[in-house]
Amino acid sequence: MLAWNQKTFLIVDDFSDFRSSVRSMLRELGVKEVDTADNGEQAIKACSQKRYDFILHDFNLGDGKKNGQQVLEDLMTDRLISHESVFVMVTAENSQAMVMSALEWEPDAYLTKPFNRAGLAQRLEKIVQRKTLLKPILQALDRGKPAEVLAACVNLTKQDPRFAPLCLRYKADALRDLNQHEPLEAFLKSILADRPQPWAYAALGKLLHKRGRNGEAQTVYEEAIRAFNSMPVLFDGLADVLIASGDNRRAQKMLEEAVRLSPYAVRRQRLLGKLALENQDFDGASKAYRQAVSQGQFSRFKDPETNLGLAQALISKGGDRGLDARTRVEINQTLGEVAKEHTNDAGLQVRARLMKATSVATSDPEMAAKLTAQAMERLEGMEQFLSADAALAVASQLKQLGQESAGAGILKSCAEIYGDDPAVMQNIARQTDDPGILSAGKAAIDLNLQGIRSYRAGKLGEAQDLFRKGLALQPKNISIALNMAQSLLHMGVQNLDAASLQECRNSLKMVGKMPESDPRYDRYQKLRLKAFGE
Amino acid sequence: MSDQQQGLDFSMVIASTVHDMKNSLALLIQAHGQWVSQLPREHRGHAEQGVIDYEFAHLNSMLVQLLGLYKLGVNQLPLRPDYHELDDFIEAQLAFHEEVLASRGIAARYEVDDFGLPGFFDRELIGSVVSNVIINAIRYARKDVLISAGQVGEQLVISVNDDGPGFPQHMIERQSDYVLGINQSSGSTGLGLYFAANIARQHQRKGVHGHIEIVNGGELGGGLFRIFLP
Numbered sequence: 001m002l003a004w005n006q007k008t009f010l011i012v013d014d015f016s017d018f019r020s021s022v023r024s025m026l027r028e029l030g031v032k033e034v035d036t037a038d039n040g041e042q043a044i045k046a047c048s049q050k051r052y053d054f055i056l057h058d059f060n061l062g063d064g065k066k067n068g069q070q071v072l073e074d075l076m077t078d079r080l081i082s083h084e085s086v087f088v089m090v091t092a093e094n095s096q097a098m099v100m101s102a103l104e105w106e107p108d109a110y111l112t113k114p115f116n117r118a119g120l121a122q123r124l125e126k127i128v129q130r131k132t133l134l135k136p137i138l139q140a141l142d143r144g145k146p147a148e149v150l151a152a153c154v155n156l157t158k159q160d161p162r163f164a165p166l167c168l169r170y171k172a173d174a175l176r177d178l179n180q181h182e183p184l185e186a187f188l189k190s191i192l193a194d195r196p197q198p199w200a201y202a203a204l205g206k207l208l209h210k211r212g213r214n215g216e217a218q219t220v221y222e223e224a225i226r227a228f229n230s231m232p233v234l235f236d237g238l239a240d241v242l243i244a245s246g247d248n249r250r251a252q253k254m255l256e257e258a259v260r261l262s263p264y265a266v267r268r269q270r271l272l273g274k275l276a277l278e279n280q281d282f283d284g285a286s287k288a289y290r291q292a293v294s295q296g297q298f299s300r301f302k303d304p305e306t307n308l309g310l311a312q313a314l315i316s317k318g319g320d321r322g323l324d325a326r327t328r329v330e331i332n333q334t335l336g337e338v339a340k341e342h343t344n345d346a347g348l349q350v351r352a353r354l355m356k357a358t359s360v361a362t363s364d365p366e367m368a369a370k371l372t373a374q375a376m377e378r379l380e381g382m383e384q385f386l387s388a389d390a391a392l393a394v395a396s397q398l399k400q401l402g403q404e405s406a407g408a409g410i411l412k413s414c415a416e417i418y419g420d421d422p423a424v425m426q427n428i429a430r431q432t433d434d435p436g437i438l439s440a441g442k443a444a445i446d447l448n449l450q451g452i453r454s455y456r457a458g459k460l461g462e463a464q465d466l467f468r469k470g471l472a473l474q475p476k477n478i479s480i481a482l483n484m485a486q487s488l489l490h491m492g493v494q495n496l497d498a499a500s501l502q503e504c505r506n507s508l509k510m511v512g513k514m515p516e517s518d519p520r521y522d523r524y525q526k527l528r529l530k531a532f533g534e
Numbered sequence: 535m536s537d538q539q540q541g542l543d544f545s546m547v548i549a550s551t552v553h554d555m556k557n558s559l560a561l562l563i564q565a566h567g568q569w570v571s572q573l574p575r576e577h578r579g580h581a582e583q584g585v586i587d588y589e590f591a592h593l594n595s596m597l598v599q600l601l602g603l604y605k606l607g608v609n610q611l612p613l614r615p616d617y618h619e620l621d622d623f624i625e626a627q628l629a630f631h632e633e634v635l636a637s638r639g640i641a642a643r644y645e646v647d648d649f650g651l652p653g654f655f656d657r658e659l660i661g662s663v664v665s666n667v668i669i670n671a672i673r674y675a676r677k678d679v680l681i682s683a684g685q686v687g688e689q690l691v692i693s694v695n696d697d698g699p700g701f702p703q704h705m706i707e708r709q710s711d712y713v714l715g716i717n718q719s720s721g722s723t724g725l726g727l728y729f730a731a732n733i734a735r736q737h738q739r740k741g742v743h744g745h746i747e748i749v750n751g752g753e754l755g756g757g758l759f760r761i762f763l764p
Contacts, residue, residue: 114560
């Protein structure tokens with residue numbers, strides 16, 4: 001039996017009747033310490049002030065409020081609860097819909113209302129039993145040490161082979177975190193050959209996708225969906241693979257299916273909006289972005305790109321017909337939020353203004369001109385780089401708003417910054433035929449490629465020379481600057497003379513202007529740490 | 535929003551209403567339980583209490599089943615099998631029905647062949663099937679219900695046995711009709727068999743699908759329901 005009187009509980013539910021009913025059940029069990037909260041924010045605050053052994057959290061805390069899954073995500077991501085704590089998701093209906101919305105973190109158990117004291121006690125005791133058994137694994141997880149998790153799994157399975165099923169997922173996650181690709185692949189395939197589970201399919205698909213084996217990943221996901229036709233995470237995975245192989249239309253269909261199954265996922269809705277926009281399905285894009293904006297309100301995945309995306313989708317949907325009053329209000333509101341919440345982000349300020357200007361270009365040309373002028377002024381003094389997508393959008397809007405040469409300027413600098421990415425160059429080519437923009441970077445890109453070859457062949461000095469020449473031609477190119485810094489740091493920062501160290505730091509300062517959303521940002525951070533030691 | 539006025543999708547209307555009904559029932563059950571616990575001991579345990587507890591449980595399981603059938607119909611019943619300890623699974627079922635069993639004066643026990651035997655199934659779905667069957671068994675049992683789990687060949691079998699009069703002969707003879715949904719006229723038990731069989735069938739391993747079976751007899755001599763999971 002559990003020593004109930006020593007355990008701390010937090011009950012989170014928006015119904016006070018329910019809270020008091022559960023509280024009295026716990027009292028009857030002998031529990032002394034029970035706190036309650038009626039919304040997610042309060043729950044998070046409570047967990048940051050006190051360590052709870054048990055959290056009983058209602059999934060649905062009302063429309064427009066954080067739901068239980070989001071609270072769990074926040075608690076885990078911000079490490080406000082230990083892996084040893086027990087989180088029980090209480091659900092009104094059976095738990096299917098909630099299970100489906102769980103992407104990364106899953107509660108220890110789902111408990112369906114109504115439940116009685118005996119049922120509650122039985123569940124909790126069983127979970128505690130299991131967690132006690134898994135203690136070494138859970139503690140290693142709290143320490144963030146995947147190698148120790150792996151060792152603990154091996155130990156436990158050795159102790160009694162019947163515990164092996166409990167370890168499967170921990171082991172797979174640990175292998176993933178340790179980048180042990182081959183063992184992970186073999187392990188997941190053995191699970192799938194024996195007793196297929198959706199998570200194992202998803203993990204294998206993700207692994208294959210990550211390793212660039214998209215064809216195989218696609219086959220895995222398709223097989224998974226045949227076996228488990230209602231798991232959104234599998235449709236998400238298939239969509240990722242399809243995007244990577246350029247089949248955006250089918251990818252959109254997959255995400256639509258995932259959204260139909262589980263509409264409450266901000267990131268999924270946002271990605272769907274983006275895809276639909278690219279596929280010129282403006283209706284679909286507006287709908288998905290609108291959902292993402294409203295669901296994002298209370299989510300850690302709130303993102304101004306979503307608001308900008310919604311505005312873009314609505315403007316595109318209006319097309320040449322222009323916008324009705326209601327749409328203009330919606331655009332105004334969604335952009336107003338961006339401008340208000342990101343006062344220090346020059347890029348977002350520029351983009352919000354241009355988007356707004358575009359939306360009123362026909363209805364209120366004077367306002368459009370004023371906003372455009374403001375945006376251009378801000379652009380002038382802007383240090384940070386826009387992301388490629390943002391730059392392309394800004395360029396096309398400037399052109400539409402009659403600022404052709406400013407637009408061309410944006411395209412030119414975009415080509416300089418991102419010119420080594422063929423996909424970006426293709427998109428630039430859709431907006432301009434100017435050879436001064438389209439082929440200005442060619443020589444530098446060639447030098448960069450040669451530099452990479454030399455670097456790989458171990459000819460460090462030669463590589464540095466090539467990158468240096470490339471950078472002289474295109475000083476803002478992120479890839480070349482990163483390569484320059486990396487090829488210098490390769491010798492060890494302590495071995496660099498003052499001039500080289502300065503050269504390295506200057507390159508990184510340039511790179512540091514890229515948006516944090518850039519996939520190379522991590523690499524930059526690592527190099528920066530080496531070069532600046534901070 | 536579209537201006538098109540389309541006819542009501544009645545199954546969806548039912549599903550969303552049932553969802554609300556279930557919420558409302560949950561509050562009712564919880565409040566009633568609390569109220570009863572505050573009553574002086576001599577006022578508890580009346581025969582009416584047995585009726586109330588039983589019908590609460592029965593209503594709840596019907597609503598769960600109805601929602602399940604709806605999802606089955608629109609192909610949105612996600613299957614998420616995992617490893618579960620059978621003793622834990624059955625204990626949870628018995629704990630869930632504790633009040634009903636007590637107020638009907640029925641002793642329920644369980645047997646698991648190999649203690650700690652892990653089963654591989656969707657806990658939620660199999661849980662709602664077994665729960666329905668237990669409610670049904672409670673209705674017909676005189677004083678005993680036995681739940682057991684074990685392995686038959688490669689398959690896991692969970693069975694619910696009671697000491698009542700057993701299933702009507704015609705139901706046993708024509709069980710495949712119920713399972714296939716051909717005979718839907720026999721009310722909740724028939725529908726329950728259809729639901730159970732469908733959930734069982736969703737569980738498969740290497741081409742073998744799960745199934746159900748009803749007979750009379752077993753250790754307690756009454757109705758015996760068995761669900762086979764590969």
